[in-house]
Amino acid sequence: MRRTPAELVGAEPGPAHHIEFDGRPVPALPGQSIAAALWADGVLAWRTTRVGGRPRGVFCGIGACFDCLATVDGRPNQRTCLLPAEPGTTVTTQEGNGRADLAV
Protein backbone atom coordinates (compact mmCIF):
# COMPACT_ATOMS: atom_id res chain seq x y z
CA MET A 1 0.00 0.00 0.00
CA ARG A 2 1.33 3.43 -0.96
CA ARG A 3 1.36 5.95 1.86
CA THR A 4 1.63 9.70 1.41
CA PRO A 5 3.01 12.20 3.90
CA ALA A 6 -0.47 13.70 4.18
CA GLU A 7 -1.84 10.32 5.27
CA LEU A 8 1.02 9.75 7.68
CA VAL A 9 0.27 12.97 9.58
CA GLY A 10 -3.49 12.57 9.29
CA ALA A 11 -3.87 15.79 7.31
CA GLU A 12 -7.31 16.82 6.20
CA PRO A 13 -6.57 19.53 3.63
CA GLY A 14 -9.23 21.58 1.90
CA PRO A 15 -10.01 21.11 -1.77
CA ALA A 16 -7.13 21.32 -4.27
CA HIS A 17 -6.60 24.26 -6.60
CA HIS A 18 -4.07 24.87 -9.36
CA ILE A 19 -0.90 26.82 -9.88
CA GLU A 20 0.77 27.29 -13.24
CA PHE A 21 4.19 25.81 -13.97
CA ASP A 22 5.82 26.62 -17.31
CA GLY A 23 2.39 27.19 -18.84
CA ARG A 24 0.58 24.11 -17.57
CA PRO A 25 -1.65 23.60 -14.52
CA VAL A 26 -0.21 21.78 -11.48
CA PRO A 27 -2.53 20.78 -8.61
CA ALA A 28 -1.80 22.23 -5.17
CA LEU A 29 -3.33 21.86 -1.73
CA PRO A 30 -4.08 24.74 0.63
CA GLY A 31 -0.99 25.45 2.71
CA GLN A 32 1.35 23.55 0.45
CA SER A 33 4.59 25.20 -0.64
CA ILE A 34 5.29 25.64 -4.34
CA ALA A 35 8.15 23.15 -4.05
CA ALA A 36 5.89 20.55 -2.40
CA ALA A 37 3.23 20.99 -5.07
CA LEU A 38 5.78 20.55 -7.85
CA TRP A 39 7.28 17.50 -6.17
CA ALA A 40 3.84 15.96 -5.64
CA ASP A 41 3.27 16.37 -9.38
CA GLY A 42 6.55 14.60 -10.17
CA VAL A 43 8.50 17.74 -11.10
CA LEU A 44 12.00 17.56 -9.59
CA ALA A 45 13.83 20.45 -11.28
CA TRP A 46 12.81 24.05 -11.99
CA ARG A 47 16.07 25.90 -12.29
CA THR A 48 19.35 25.53 -14.18
CA THR A 49 22.68 26.41 -12.57
CA ARG A 50 24.50 29.60 -13.52
CA VAL A 51 27.73 28.04 -14.74
CA GLY A 52 27.01 24.48 -15.89
CA GLY A 53 23.34 24.83 -16.79
CA ARG A 54 22.52 21.77 -14.66
CA PRO A 55 19.05 21.05 -13.24
CA ARG A 56 18.17 21.99 -9.66
CA GLY A 57 15.12 21.61 -7.42
CA VAL A 58 14.68 21.24 -3.66
CA PHE A 59 17.69 20.41 -1.51
CA CYS A 60 17.17 21.54 2.10
CA GLY A 61 13.50 22.39 1.87
CA ILE A 62 13.68 24.84 4.78
CA GLY A 63 14.86 28.07 3.18
CA ALA A 64 18.55 27.82 4.00
CA CYS A 65 20.29 26.54 0.88
CA PHE A 66 18.78 28.66 -1.93
CA ASP A 67 18.83 25.66 -4.28
CA CYS A 68 15.09 25.66 -5.04
CA LEU A 69 14.99 29.08 -6.68
CA ALA A 70 12.56 29.77 -9.49
CA THR A 71 10.90 32.71 -11.13
CA VAL A 72 7.57 33.20 -9.33
CA ASP A 73 5.01 35.67 -10.65
CA GLY A 74 7.78 37.27 -12.68
CA ARG A 75 10.27 37.64 -9.80
CA PRO A 76 13.42 35.55 -10.17
CA ASN A 77 15.33 33.86 -7.32
CA GLN A 78 12.31 33.05 -5.17
CA ARG A 79 12.69 30.17 -2.71
CA THR A 80 9.87 27.82 -3.71
CA CYS A 81 10.19 25.85 -0.48
CA LEU A 82 9.05 28.91 1.48
CA LEU A 83 6.38 30.35 -0.81
CA PRO A 84 2.82 29.06 -0.56
CA ALA A 85 1.29 27.61 -3.71
CA GLU A 86 -1.66 29.99 -3.86
CA PRO A 87 -4.35 29.84 -6.54
CA GLY A 88 -3.06 31.56 -9.66
CA THR A 89 0.63 31.49 -8.70
CA THR A 90 2.76 31.36 -11.83
CA VAL A 91 6.08 29.51 -11.65
CA THR A 92 8.62 29.56 -14.46
CA THR A 93 11.79 27.51 -14.77
CA GLN A 94 14.67 29.88 -14.08
CA GLU A 95 17.70 29.89 -16.35
CA GLY A 96 20.86 30.74 -14.41
CA ASN A 97 20.47 33.85 -12.29
CA GLY A 98 17.19 34.73 -13.97
CA ARG A 99 18.36 38.29 -14.49
CA ALA A 100 20.05 38.08 -17.86
CA ASP A 101 18.19 41.21 -18.93
CA LEU A 102 20.23 43.31 -16.46
CA ALA A 103 23.69 42.33 -17.76
CA VAL A 104 25.93 45.12 -18.99
Next chain:
Amino acid sequence: MLKTQRPPLDVVVVGAGVVGAACAYYAARAGLTVAVVDRGPVAGGTTGAGEGNLLVSDKEPGPELDLALLSTRLWRELAERFGAAMEYEPKGGVVVSATAAGQDALRAFAAGQAAVGVTAEEVPAERLRDLEPHLAPGLAGGFHYPQDAQVQPALAAAHLLREARRMGAELITGETVTAVLRGPDGAVRGVRTDRRRLDAPAVVNAAGTWGGELARLAGAHLPVMPRRGFVLVTEPLPRIVRHKVYAADYVADVASGSAGLQTSAVVEGTPGGPVLIGASRERVGFDRTLSQEALRRLAAQAAALFPVLADVTVMRTYRGFRPYLPDHLPAIGEDPRVPGLHHACGHEGAGIGLAPATGLLISEQLTGKRPELDLAPFRADRFPADTGTDA
Protein backbone atom coordinates in the same frame (compact mmCIF):
# COMPACT_ATOMS: atom_id res chain seq x y z
CA MET B 1 53.04 19.47 25.55
CA LEU B 2 54.26 18.54 22.07
CA LYS B 3 57.99 18.43 21.52
CA THR B 4 59.63 20.70 19.01
CA GLN B 5 60.98 18.44 16.27
CA ARG B 6 61.90 20.54 13.28
CA PRO B 7 64.77 22.58 11.92
CA PRO B 8 65.18 25.71 14.01
CA LEU B 9 62.66 28.33 13.04
CA ASP B 10 63.73 31.72 11.78
CA VAL B 11 60.37 33.32 12.41
CA VAL B 12 56.95 32.64 13.90
CA VAL B 13 54.09 34.51 12.23
CA VAL B 14 51.11 34.94 14.53
CA GLY B 15 47.96 35.22 12.44
CA ALA B 16 46.72 33.29 9.41
CA GLY B 17 44.81 36.13 7.81
CA VAL B 18 45.92 37.61 4.54
CA VAL B 19 48.66 39.73 6.15
CA GLY B 20 50.13 36.77 8.04
CA ALA B 21 49.86 34.71 4.88
CA ALA B 22 51.74 37.34 2.89
CA CYS B 23 54.42 37.61 5.59
CA ALA B 24 54.85 33.82 5.55
CA TYR B 25 54.93 33.73 1.73
CA TYR B 26 57.60 36.41 1.31
CA ALA B 27 59.65 35.14 4.27
CA ALA B 28 59.61 31.58 2.91
CA ARG B 29 60.49 32.88 -0.55
CA ALA B 30 63.48 34.67 1.00
CA GLY B 31 64.66 31.31 2.34
CA LEU B 32 63.54 31.65 5.94
CA THR B 33 62.10 28.78 7.98
CA VAL B 34 58.62 29.89 8.95
CA ALA B 35 55.80 28.72 11.20
CA VAL B 36 52.38 30.37 11.08
CA VAL B 37 50.14 29.96 14.10
CA ASP B 38 46.54 31.09 14.50
CA ARG B 39 44.00 30.38 17.22
CA GLY B 40 41.30 29.99 14.56
CA PRO B 41 41.29 28.78 10.96
CA VAL B 42 42.89 30.44 7.93
CA ALA B 43 41.13 33.76 7.19
CA GLY B 44 38.95 33.28 10.26
CA GLY B 45 39.06 36.89 11.43
CA THR B 46 38.85 40.16 9.54
CA THR B 47 40.21 38.66 6.29
CA GLY B 48 37.19 36.41 6.02
CA ALA B 49 34.90 39.40 6.50
CA GLY B 50 36.56 41.61 3.89
CA GLU B 51 35.45 42.65 0.44
CA GLY B 52 38.88 42.30 -1.11
CA ASN B 53 39.49 45.93 -1.94
CA LEU B 54 42.84 46.64 -3.54
CA LEU B 55 42.47 50.41 -3.69
CA VAL B 56 44.75 53.30 -4.43
CA SER B 57 41.83 55.62 -5.20
CA ASP B 58 40.81 56.30 -1.59
CA LYS B 59 44.28 57.15 -0.30
CA GLU B 60 45.85 60.59 -0.14
CA PRO B 61 49.55 60.98 -0.87
CA GLY B 62 51.57 59.70 2.05
CA PRO B 63 52.92 56.52 3.60
CA GLU B 64 49.71 54.51 3.15
CA LEU B 65 49.48 55.35 -0.55
CA ASP B 66 53.15 54.40 -0.95
CA LEU B 67 52.28 51.01 0.53
CA ALA B 68 49.24 50.71 -1.72
CA LEU B 69 51.24 51.48 -4.86
CA LEU B 70 53.89 48.92 -3.91
CA SER B 71 51.10 46.43 -3.23
CA THR B 72 49.47 47.15 -6.58
CA ARG B 73 52.68 46.04 -8.26
CA LEU B 74 53.02 42.97 -6.05
CA TRP B 75 49.39 41.91 -6.55
CA ARG B 76 49.99 41.99 -10.30
CA GLU B 77 53.01 39.70 -9.86
CA LEU B 78 51.02 37.37 -7.62
CA ALA B 79 48.14 37.41 -10.09
CA GLU B 80 50.37 36.00 -12.81
CA ARG B 81 50.59 32.79 -10.78
CA PHE B 82 47.46 32.75 -8.62
CA GLY B 83 45.18 35.28 -10.30
CA ALA B 84 42.30 33.02 -11.26
CA ALA B 85 42.50 31.02 -8.03
CA MET B 86 42.31 34.21 -5.96
CA GLU B 87 39.61 35.72 -8.18
CA TYR B 88 41.93 38.65 -8.89
CA GLU B 89 40.18 41.22 -11.06
CA PRO B 90 42.00 44.35 -12.25
CA LYS B 91 38.64 45.97 -12.74
CA GLY B 92 39.46 49.55 -11.79
CA GLY B 93 37.53 51.85 -9.50
CA VAL B 94 35.02 54.58 -10.21
CA VAL B 95 34.42 57.28 -7.61
CA VAL B 96 31.30 59.33 -8.20
CA SER B 97 30.12 62.61 -6.77
CA ALA B 98 26.58 63.88 -6.53
CA THR B 99 27.43 67.57 -6.57
CA ALA B 100 29.68 69.94 -8.48
CA ALA B 101 31.45 70.81 -5.24
CA GLY B 102 32.06 67.11 -4.65
CA GLN B 103 33.50 66.76 -8.14
CA ASP B 104 35.83 69.73 -7.50
CA ALA B 105 37.04 68.02 -4.33
CA LEU B 106 37.63 64.78 -6.22
CA ARG B 107 39.60 66.69 -8.86
CA ALA B 108 41.87 68.25 -6.26
CA PHE B 109 42.32 64.87 -4.52
CA ALA B 110 43.19 63.17 -7.82
CA ALA B 111 45.70 65.90 -8.74
CA GLY B 112 47.58 65.24 -5.50
CA GLN B 113 47.55 61.50 -6.15
CA ALA B 114 48.74 61.93 -9.75
CA ALA B 115 51.91 63.55 -8.46
CA VAL B 116 52.92 60.28 -6.76
CA GLY B 117 51.97 57.87 -9.52
CA VAL B 118 48.24 57.26 -9.25
CA THR B 119 46.38 57.20 -12.55
CA ALA B 120 43.02 58.95 -12.36
CA GLU B 121 40.87 60.04 -15.28
CA GLU B 122 38.06 62.52 -14.83
CA VAL B 123 34.72 61.23 -16.08
CA PRO B 124 32.20 63.93 -16.95
CA ALA B 125 28.61 63.30 -15.95
CA GLU B 126 27.48 62.44 -19.46
CA ARG B 127 30.14 59.72 -19.78
CA LEU B 128 29.57 58.01 -16.42
CA ARG B 129 27.05 55.60 -17.91
CA ASP B 130 29.50 54.52 -20.60
CA LEU B 131 31.54 53.10 -17.72
CA GLU B 132 28.59 51.99 -15.56
CA PRO B 133 25.31 51.76 -17.46
CA HIS B 134 23.21 51.20 -14.33
CA LEU B 135 24.42 54.31 -12.45
CA ALA B 136 21.72 56.69 -11.32
CA PRO B 137 21.05 59.73 -13.47
CA GLY B 138 21.86 63.18 -12.16
CA LEU B 139 25.33 62.55 -10.75
CA ALA B 140 27.79 65.41 -11.14
CA GLY B 141 30.66 63.29 -12.40
CA GLY B 142 33.37 60.99 -11.23
CA PHE B 143 36.92 59.72 -11.52
CA HIS B 144 38.11 56.44 -12.98
CA TYR B 145 41.05 54.75 -11.24
CA PRO B 146 42.33 51.90 -13.44
CA GLN B 147 44.83 50.69 -10.80
CA ASP B 148 42.08 49.66 -8.35
CA ALA B 149 41.48 45.91 -8.24
CA GLN B 150 39.78 43.16 -6.28
CA VAL B 151 40.54 39.70 -4.90
CA GLN B 152 38.55 37.18 -2.90
CA PRO B 153 40.35 37.65 0.42
CA ALA B 154 39.98 34.20 1.96
CA LEU B 155 41.18 32.58 -1.27
CA ALA B 156 44.12 34.99 -1.41
CA ALA B 157 45.16 34.08 2.14
CA ALA B 158 44.72 30.37 1.48
CA HIS B 159 46.77 30.35 -1.71
CA LEU B 160 49.57 32.45 -0.24
CA LEU B 161 49.75 30.01 2.68
CA ARG B 162 49.63 26.99 0.39
CA GLU B 163 52.55 28.40 -1.56
CA ALA B 164 54.43 29.22 1.66
CA ARG B 165 53.93 25.63 2.82
CA ARG B 166 55.15 24.33 -0.51
CA MET B 167 58.35 26.28 0.23
CA GLY B 168 58.61 24.65 3.66
CA ALA B 169 56.54 26.81 5.99
CA GLU B 170 54.51 25.13 8.70
CA LEU B 171 50.89 26.11 9.34
CA ILE B 172 49.43 25.56 12.81
CA THR B 173 45.75 26.44 13.22
CA GLY B 174 43.52 26.14 16.26
CA GLU B 175 46.32 26.98 18.69
CA THR B 176 46.34 30.12 20.77
CA VAL B 177 49.53 32.01 21.50
CA THR B 178 49.58 32.40 25.26
CA ALA B 179 52.99 34.01 25.73
CA VAL B 180 55.72 35.75 23.78
CA LEU B 181 59.02 34.42 25.08
CA ARG B 182 61.81 36.92 25.73
CA GLY B 183 65.40 36.55 26.83
CA PRO B 184 67.17 38.37 29.64
CA ASP B 185 68.08 41.11 27.17
CA GLY B 186 64.40 41.59 26.36
CA ALA B 187 64.72 40.18 22.85
CA VAL B 188 62.09 37.82 21.50
CA ARG B 189 62.86 34.11 21.65
CA GLY B 190 59.63 32.66 20.33
CA VAL B 191 56.11 32.02 21.51
CA ARG B 192 54.27 29.58 23.70
CA THR B 193 50.93 28.28 22.54
CA ASP B 194 48.37 26.32 24.52
CA ARG B 195 49.98 23.17 23.08
CA ARG B 196 53.65 23.78 22.45
CA ARG B 197 56.61 26.08 22.44
CA LEU B 198 57.94 27.55 19.19
CA ASP B 199 61.48 28.90 19.49
CA ALA B 200 62.50 31.57 17.01
CA PRO B 201 64.54 34.76 17.07
CA ALA B 202 61.71 36.70 15.42
CA VAL B 203 57.95 36.89 15.90
CA VAL B 204 55.64 38.65 13.44
CA ASN B 205 52.50 40.14 14.93
CA ALA B 206 49.98 39.64 12.14
CA ALA B 207 47.10 39.25 14.57
CA GLY B 208 45.04 41.95 12.88
CA THR B 209 42.37 43.44 15.13
CA TRP B 210 43.80 41.40 17.99
CA GLY B 211 47.34 42.73 17.37
CA GLY B 212 47.15 44.90 20.47
CA GLU B 213 46.67 41.80 22.63
CA LEU B 214 49.68 40.08 21.09
CA ALA B 215 51.79 43.21 21.53
CA ARG B 216 50.76 43.26 25.18
CA LEU B 217 51.97 39.66 25.59
CA ALA B 218 55.34 40.94 24.43
CA GLY B 219 55.18 43.87 26.82
CA ALA B 220 54.57 46.51 24.15
CA HIS B 221 51.73 49.01 23.89
CA LEU B 222 49.89 49.09 20.56
CA PRO B 223 46.36 50.52 20.64
CA VAL B 224 44.64 48.44 17.92
CA MET B 225 40.87 48.86 18.21
CA PRO B 226 38.00 47.21 16.35
CA ARG B 227 36.04 49.29 13.83
CA ARG B 228 32.94 47.36 12.83
CA GLY B 229 31.70 47.12 9.29
CA PHE B 230 28.76 45.37 7.62
CA VAL B 231 28.54 44.04 4.08
CA LEU B 232 25.32 43.18 2.26
CA VAL B 233 25.37 40.26 -0.17
CA THR B 234 22.78 40.24 -2.95
CA GLU B 235 21.37 37.31 -4.83
CA PRO B 236 23.62 36.21 -7.72
CA LEU B 237 23.32 38.59 -10.64
CA PRO B 238 24.87 38.92 -14.06
CA ARG B 239 27.60 41.53 -14.26
CA ILE B 240 25.65 44.73 -13.58
CA VAL B 241 28.50 46.64 -11.90
CA ARG B 242 31.77 46.58 -13.81
CA HIS B 243 34.12 48.47 -11.49
CA LYS B 244 34.49 49.09 -7.82
CA VAL B 245 32.07 51.99 -7.51
CA TYR B 246 31.79 54.21 -4.51
CA ALA B 247 30.55 57.62 -3.51
CA ALA B 248 33.01 60.42 -2.87
CA ASP B 249 32.11 60.71 0.81
CA TYR B 250 33.64 57.26 1.39
CA VAL B 251 37.10 58.85 1.46
CA ALA B 252 36.03 61.22 4.22
CA ASP B 253 34.47 58.37 6.21
CA VAL B 254 37.66 56.31 6.02
CA ALA B 255 39.76 59.21 7.24
CA SER B 256 37.40 60.07 10.09
CA GLY B 257 38.14 59.06 13.66
CA SER B 258 34.52 59.22 14.77
CA ALA B 259 33.15 56.37 16.87
CA GLY B 260 29.61 56.90 15.55
CA LEU B 261 28.01 55.08 12.64
CA GLN B 262 29.16 56.20 9.21
CA THR B 263 28.01 54.67 5.97
CA SER B 264 28.90 55.34 2.35
CA ALA B 265 28.06 53.03 -0.50
CA VAL B 266 30.82 50.89 -1.97
CA VAL B 267 29.37 48.57 -4.62
CA GLU B 268 31.04 45.80 -6.58
CA GLY B 269 30.18 42.64 -8.45
CA THR B 270 31.96 39.33 -7.83
CA PRO B 271 32.89 36.42 -10.10
CA GLY B 272 30.42 34.30 -8.10
CA GLY B 273 27.52 36.57 -9.04
CA PRO B 274 26.46 38.36 -5.84
CA VAL B 275 26.98 42.10 -5.59
CA LEU B 276 28.70 43.19 -2.38
CA ILE B 277 27.54 46.40 -0.73
CA GLY B 278 29.64 48.14 1.93
CA ALA B 279 30.78 50.12 3.79
CA SER B 280 29.81 51.01 7.32
CA ARG B 281 32.17 52.09 10.06
CA GLU B 282 31.52 52.35 13.79
CA ARG B 283 33.52 51.77 16.93
CA VAL B 284 31.43 49.60 19.21
CA GLY B 285 34.06 47.18 20.49
CA PHE B 286 33.63 43.56 19.38
CA ASP B 287 29.83 43.76 19.44
CA ARG B 288 28.53 41.32 16.81
CA THR B 289 24.89 42.46 17.09
CA LEU B 290 23.22 43.06 13.76
CA SER B 291 22.66 46.79 13.26
CA GLN B 292 19.45 47.34 11.33
CA GLU B 293 20.29 51.01 10.98
CA ALA B 294 23.64 50.23 9.33
CA LEU B 295 22.02 47.72 6.96
CA ARG B 296 19.17 50.09 6.12
CA ARG B 297 21.55 52.92 5.27
CA LEU B 298 23.84 50.72 3.18
CA ALA B 299 20.91 49.38 1.19
CA ALA B 300 19.42 52.84 0.65
CA GLN B 301 22.73 54.37 -0.42
CA ALA B 302 23.50 51.52 -2.80
CA ALA B 303 20.06 51.77 -4.38
CA ALA B 304 20.50 55.53 -4.74
CA LEU B 305 23.73 54.91 -6.65
CA PHE B 306 22.40 51.94 -8.66
CA PRO B 307 18.58 52.14 -8.84
CA VAL B 308 18.49 48.63 -10.32
CA LEU B 309 19.53 47.29 -6.90
CA ALA B 310 16.27 48.47 -5.35
CA ASP B 311 14.51 45.42 -6.84
CA VAL B 312 17.25 42.97 -5.98
CA THR B 313 17.10 40.68 -2.96
CA VAL B 314 19.77 40.88 -0.28
CA MET B 315 20.55 37.28 0.52
CA ARG B 316 22.64 37.73 3.63
CA THR B 317 24.90 40.08 5.49
CA TYR B 318 28.14 39.70 7.37
CA ARG B 319 30.20 41.85 9.65
CA GLY B 320 33.83 42.20 10.54
CA PHE B 321 36.11 44.26 12.74
CA ARG B 322 38.74 46.36 11.04
CA PRO B 323 41.99 46.73 13.00
CA TYR B 324 41.98 50.47 13.67
CA LEU B 325 44.96 52.48 14.89
CA PRO B 326 44.30 56.11 15.91
CA ASP B 327 46.25 57.65 13.00
CA HIS B 328 44.83 55.19 10.39
CA LEU B 329 48.28 53.84 9.54
CA PRO B 330 49.31 50.24 10.16
CA ALA B 331 52.15 49.16 12.41
CA ILE B 332 54.83 47.57 10.22
CA GLY B 333 58.35 46.61 11.18
CA GLU B 334 60.45 45.74 14.17
CA ASP B 335 59.37 47.24 17.47
CA PRO B 336 62.21 49.46 18.81
CA ARG B 337 61.14 48.48 22.33
CA VAL B 338 61.18 44.70 21.79
CA PRO B 339 63.98 43.41 19.54
CA GLY B 340 62.76 40.58 17.34
CA LEU B 341 59.07 41.58 17.54
CA HIS B 342 57.91 42.64 14.07
CA HIS B 343 54.47 44.17 13.73
CA ALA B 344 52.32 43.66 10.65
CA CYS B 345 48.88 44.72 11.80
CA GLY B 346 46.49 47.63 12.17
CA HIS B 347 45.70 48.10 8.47
CA GLU B 348 42.10 49.05 9.22
CA GLY B 349 39.99 48.50 6.09
CA ALA B 350 42.95 48.25 3.73
CA GLY B 351 44.57 45.06 4.98
CA ILE B 352 43.77 42.90 1.99
CA GLY B 353 45.19 45.46 -0.39
CA LEU B 354 48.26 46.25 1.70
CA ALA B 355 49.11 42.65 2.59
CA PRO B 356 51.75 41.92 -0.07
CA ALA B 357 53.68 45.14 0.55
CA THR B 358 53.56 44.45 4.29
CA GLY B 359 54.79 40.89 3.80
CA LEU B 360 57.60 41.95 1.48
CA LEU B 361 58.79 44.75 3.80
CA ILE B 362 58.77 42.43 6.81
CA SER B 363 60.74 39.78 4.93
CA GLU B 364 63.27 42.38 3.82
CA GLN B 365 63.72 43.52 7.39
CA LEU B 366 63.97 39.92 8.64
CA THR B 367 66.71 39.13 6.14
CA GLY B 368 68.67 42.29 6.93
CA LYS B 369 67.91 44.02 3.65
CA ARG B 370 66.99 47.65 3.42
CA PRO B 371 63.19 47.73 3.13
CA GLU B 372 61.88 49.18 -0.12
CA LEU B 373 59.91 51.80 1.78
CA ASP B 374 60.86 53.85 4.82
CA LEU B 375 59.20 52.12 7.76
CA ALA B 376 59.45 55.11 10.12
CA PRO B 377 55.80 56.21 9.67
CA PHE B 378 54.68 52.73 10.68
CA ARG B 379 56.70 52.45 13.89
CA ALA B 380 54.71 50.77 16.63
CA ASP B 381 56.09 53.04 19.37
CA ARG B 382 54.49 56.15 17.89
CA PHE B 383 51.53 55.97 20.29
CA PRO B 384 51.92 57.27 23.84
CA ALA B 385 50.97 54.64 26.38
CA ASP B 386 47.91 56.54 27.59
CA THR B 387 46.10 56.71 24.23
CA GLY B 388 43.79 54.37 22.49
CA THR B 389 41.26 53.36 25.08
CA ASP B 390 38.12 52.32 23.30
CA ALA B 391 34.63 53.32 24.33
